[in-house]
Amino acid sequence: MGCTPSMLLDHKNRRRDSTGSQEAALAKVAPTTLCNKAVQAARAPRASLESDGFSIQLSSKKDSYVSQMGNNFATQLHIKRISGSSSGSPGARAGRRSSLALTPEDEPLVDVTNRSPPPANIPTALIYSPPEPLELLCVFPERTSRVCAAACSAVERAGGEARSLRCARETLDALRRDNDTRVPHVIVVDARQPQQLDALLLARAIRGTKNTQHVYLIAIVKKSAYLKDEFGVLAYLEAGFNRVMVETVNTTAWCAEVLQARSSAACSRAQIAATAALAAAADRCRDLVAITDDQQRILLTNKSWCRMLGWRLEEGPRPIHEAAGGEALRLATTGARDWEAPVTLRRRAAPDPIMLPCRGATIGLTKTTSHIVFVCEPSAGEGDRGRGSLHSIRRGSLDVRSVASDGLRRTSLAKLQGLPLEAPITKVISLLSAATEGAPPSTVACIERAVDMLRTSELYSPQMRDETKLRVEDPIATDLIGALLSREQVNQNLVYMGNANVLSSRRSSNDSTVVRSQTNRTNIKHKTTGQLRELLDTALSWDFEIFRLEDLTRGRPLAHLGLALMGGRFDVCAALECDERTLLHWLTVIETNYHAVNTYHNSTHAADVLQAVAYFLEKDRLKNLLEPVEAAAALISAAAHDIDHPGTSSAFLCNARHPLAILYNDVSVLESHHAALTFKLTLNDDRVNIFKNLDRDTYKTVRHHVIDMILATEMTKHFEHLAKFVNVFYAKSSGSKEDGMHTDEPLSLDTTALSQPENVLLVKRMMIKCADVSNASRPQKFAMEWARRIAEEYFLQTDEEKAKDLPVVMPMFDRATCSIPRSQIGFIDYIIIDMMEAWAAFIDMPELVNHARSNNQHWRELDEAGVTTLADVKRVQRQNAIQAPPTTTAEPTTEE
Numbered sequence: 016m017g018c019t020p021s022m023l024l025d026h027k028n029r030r031r032d033s034t035g036s037q038e039a040a041l042a043k044v045a046p047t048t049l050c051n052k053a054v055q056a057a058r059a060p061r062a063s064l065e066s067d068g069f070s071i072q073l074s075s076k077k078d079s080y081v082s083q084m085g086n087n088f089a090t091q092l093h094i095k096r097i098s099g100s101s102s103g104s105p106g107a108r109a110g111r112r113s114s115l116a117l118t119p120e121d122e123p124l125v126d127v128t129n130r131s132p133p134p135a136n137i138p139t140a141l142i143y144s145p146p147e148p149l150e151l152l153c154v155f156p157e158r159t160s161r162v163c164a165a166a167c168s169a170v171e172r173a174g175g176e177a178r179s180l181r182c183a184r185e186t187l188d189a190l191r192r193d194n195d196t197r198v199p200h201v202i203v204v205d206a207r208q209p210q211q212l213d214a215l216l217l218a219r220a221i222r223g224t225k226n227t228q229h230v231y232l233i234a235i236v237k238k239s240a241y242l243k244d245e246f247g248v249l250a251y252l253e254a255g256f257n258r259v260m261v262e263t264v265n266t267t268a269w270c271a272e273v274l275q276a277r278s279s280a281a282c283s284r285a286q287i288a289a290t291a292a293l294a295a296a297a298d299r300c301r302d303l304v305a306i307t308d309d310q311q312r313i314l315l316t317n318k319s320w321c322r323m324l325g326w327r328l329e330e331g332p333r334p335i336h337e338a339a340g341g342e343a344l345r346l347a348t349t350g351a352r353d354w355e356a357p358v359t360l361r362r363r364a365a366p367d368p369i370m371l372p373c374r375g376a377t378i379g380l381t382k383t384t385s386h387i388v389f390v391c392e393p394s395a396g397e398g399d400r401g402r403g404s405l406h407s408i409r410r411g412s413l414d415v416r417s418v419a420s421d422g423l424r425r426t427s428l429a430k431l432q433g434l435p436l437e438a439p440i441t442k443v444i445s446l447l448s449a450a451t452e453g454a455p456p457s458t459v460a461c462i463e464r465a466v467d468m469l470r471t472s473e474l475y476s477p478q479m480r481d482e483t484k485l486r487v488e489d490p491i492a493t494d495l496i497g498a499l500l501s502r503e504q505v506n507q508n509l510v511y512m513g514n515a516n517v518l519s520s521r522r523s524s525n526d527s528t529v530v531r532s533q534t535n536r537t538n539i540k541h542k543t544t545g546q547l548r549e550l551l552d553t554a555l556s557w558d559f560e561i562f563r564l565e566d567l568t569r570g571r572p573l574a575h576l577g578l579a580l581m582g583g584r585f586d587v588c589a590a591l592e593c594d595e596r597t598l599l600h601w602l603t604v605i606e607t608n609y610h611a612v613n614t615y616h617n618s619t620h621a622a623d624v625l626q627a628v629a630y631f632l633e634k635d636r637l638k639n640l641l642e643p644v645e646a647a648a649a650l651i652s653a654a655a656h657d658i659d660h661p662g663t664s665s666a667f668l669c670n671a672r673h674p675l676a677i678l679y680n681d682v683s684v685l686e687s688h689h690a691a692l693t694f695k696l697t698l699n700d701d702r703v704n705i706f707k708n709l710d711r712d713t714y715k716t717v718r719h720h721v722i723d724m725i726l727a728t729e730m731t732k733h734f735e736h737l738a739k740f741v742n743v744f745y746a747k748s749s750g751s752k753e754d755g756m757h758t759d760e761p762l763s764l765d766t767t768a769l770s771q772p773e774n775v776l777l778v779k780r781m782m783i784k785c786a787d788v789s790n791a792s793r794p795q796k797f798a799m800e801w802a803r804r805i806a807e808e809y810f811l812q813t814d815e816e817k818a819k820d821l822p823v824v825m826p827m828f829d830r831a832t833c834s835i836p837r838s839q840i841g842f843i844d845y846i847i848i849d850m851m852e853a854w855a856a857f858i859d860m861p862e863l864v865n866h867a868r869s870n871n872q873h874w875r876e877l878d879e880a881g882v883t884t885l886a887d888v889k890r891v892q893r894q895n896a897i898q899a900p901p902t903t904t905a906e907p908t909t910e911e
């Protein structure tokens with residue numbers, strides 16, 4: 016045959032060692048079966064094998080082979096020519112140099128510094144092995160073995176330490192016991208008497224012990240056994256030995272041997288440490304890193320890769336084309352050493368691939384490629400999933416592709432790191448991401464899902480729960496809830512209506528410049544009849560007769576109730592340092608700017624909301640929480656929160672291209688208008704300016720609170736406000752489901768967060784929100800009348816949309832077909848119950864939920880009884896009124 020077979024054992028199955036370390040994942044392992052096949056195949060001059068995911072290539076061209084093998088360890092093995100005629104070969108020289116059958120021919124004979132030249136693929140700077148005294152462990156069953164004595168004496172001459180043990184058990188015990196402190200450099204095992212010591216078994220056991228990858232393992236065999244089979248060494252190598260040595264008692268030979276062994280062990284130890292350091296660096300970098308073999312099977316990926324593409328760290332080798340494509344892959348196969356090209360990556364959780372810039376390199380110790388490295392850079396809007404804070408801002412805010420030089424990009428980005436841009440949410444994301452370190456895959460997946468959710472800008476905008484069911488079962492409820500919660504109702508493809516003011520005369524003008532200034536009415540005398548006075552005396556009860564007030568005041572309930580509550584019970588005048596006259600003027604102007612023509616959004620609704628807020632403010636939780644000026648701001652917000660409401664929704668105004676929608680860019684159109692007009696009317700005229708005596712700071716505070724509360728009544732943000740409130744005050748509820756709100760367990764209230772002002776803001780928002788839709792939590796007769804009124808207003812909007820050929824925002828709300836009971840059931844089920852439960856527990860007002868539930872039940876009964884239209888509801892109301900004791904309508908009680 017003439018030449019030594021050269022073998023490349025190529026491991027296809029990347030494995031992790033018992034400690035899960037990544038350097039072990041890089042190691043190539045040749046299992047027994049393959050080794051045996053290798054032995055057989057090696058007898059042929061050239062062969063190639065594939066089995067069990069391993070490939071073995073045998074070639075007759077090379078003198079030595081470099082292999083990575085063993086039980087989860089990586090080391091280099093240099094073998095002298097086993098047979099052959101080339102006397103000039105390095106192996107032949109080594110053969111002459113000592114009596115040892117095998118000599119590590121490439122290694123210096125004396126290397127007392129513990130340093131070996133690193134392989135080309137590991138940077139020299141990383142290879143560091145501190146000088147250590149050589150440690151040898153001999154395992155010889157015979158106590159008086161001369162071979163053992165020679166080895167020990169050689170080590171002592173080299174300034175090292177030698178120990179000897181007699182059996183496998185003692186050896187393994189010692190290794191386990193001394194694992195972190197005294198793992199020897201070299202272990203010599205007597206393999207001459209298999210009946211006394213099974214050397215192969217012991218070698219495997221040693222390799223299965225932690226931290227023994229770098230130990231240099233020598234098997235001592237008899238010369239006769241050694242010469243019997245030219246491939247006999249392979250069984251030892253496969254078991255984990257690095258070296259097979261014929262027995263010798265020559266101390267000099269042993270001295271050379273142990274020094275070389277120590278050098279090799281130190282080199283391998285340093286290389287493993289360096290590889291571990293490089294793997295750790297790859298893991299911590301934000302670029303996506305993948306390393307393949309020359310067949311482009313991915314052997315190693317870093318955490319960024321796994322996070323972004325949805326891979327698991329411990330995944331076995333997979334063809335890279337399963338995850339990647341594009342120019343980068345094409346270049347990887349052309350043999351180029353370095354390249355830069357785009358790569359297309361497929362994410363497991365997302366249908367669309369992403370394209371990233373990729374830098375690649377091929378690595379090879381010899382001319383052949385051993386590894387291909389892909390480094391993909393997450394660009395704008397992608398990646399950095401493991402990091403929060405500035406890292407995500409950095410990636411998200413810059414298009415890295417537009418910056419030509421990598422150096423320039425990194426420098427300019429580095430400046431960003433200094434900016435104080437960290438928001439609480441980014442801190443939370445950072446913390447969560449940090450918690451994935453070393454966490455089990457299921458936890459990592461869970462945390463990553465949470466982080467993905469946190470990264471969206473719509474943090475508090477849950478999708479409608481059980482929406483499909485709702486759609487199927489009740490299109491009316493779907494229509495209503497969809498219209499209330501959705502910001503997507505605007506049809507941008509509308510034909511321009513010509514006249515910007517498309518509102519009907521019913522709604523008059525809503526142009527913000529048109530203000531119904533009623534300051535000429537400022538000398539209103541507020542006289543109350545006995546009935547009105549009596550009624551106002553009950554203004555702080557939950558079954559306050561709001562409609563009676565509407566009647567008694569001839570449609571001007573807000574000024575009367577406002578004066579009674581704001582001027583009386585809550586002494587807003589004292590809080591704002593204004594006189595009662597100014598307050599009365601203010602109330603009058605505000606009330607006048609409500610549209611009496613609206614069936615629902617008129618000043619009676621404002622008075623109703625004011626009454627609810629006043630009622631809530633009387634509850635202990637709020638009484639003790641809010642300053643007088645804050646309570647005043649809450650009452651002001653309630654009174655003014657729907658001022659100048661046109662009786663149609665924001666979506667309608669957007670569709671109609673109304674000036675208010677243009678002014679507010681289709682965003683929070685009505686609420687912005689309500690807040691802005693409130694201040695415009697108030698500040699415009701000193702006689703109504705209830706803020707005129709406030710100092711600058713207090714005014715700013717009150718203004719901030721009023722605007723914030725009015726804006727909070729926007730229903731598209733309903734779940735956002737609710738979720739924030741629940742998360743802050745019910746965060747510890749054990750039964751909370753994913754949305755943080757629905758739980759089968761009772762909510763457990765935790766009000767410790769009230770010490771923070773921003774959380775008090777959540778309370779105020781919740782208060783006005785609940786007041787705004789409290790009609791569904793009022794006693795039945797009130798709830799029914801409000802439901803009739805809002806339905807009528809919805810129907811009018813639909814009529815108008817149809818008449819003006821506008822998109823119909825709530826098509827089901829057609830007076831001819833709509834079921835009012837079913838709309839109420841949907842409204843209570845999907846909007847009211849959850850919110851009222853949260854609020855009722857907070858202020859200790861269970862009747863809020865009780866009324867809502869009993870109203871819901873009542874609507875269900877009416878639905879079953881066939882009640883549908885407005886006329887049906889009115890009929891039921893009349894019947895109920897007949898059964899109820901009559902109420903007398905009072906004479907008008909205010910005069911101008």
Ligand SMILES: Nc1ncnc2c1ncn2[C@@H]1O[C@@H]2COP(=O)(O)O[C@H]2[C@H]1O
Nearest residue numbers: 728730787788790791801802805839842
């Ligand atoms: N009983 C009800 N039935 C249906 N919708 C209601 C009811 N009460 C209030 N709403 C809606 O809830 C919205 C709350 O904000 P608005 O007052 O702007 O407009 C209100 C109505 O559109």
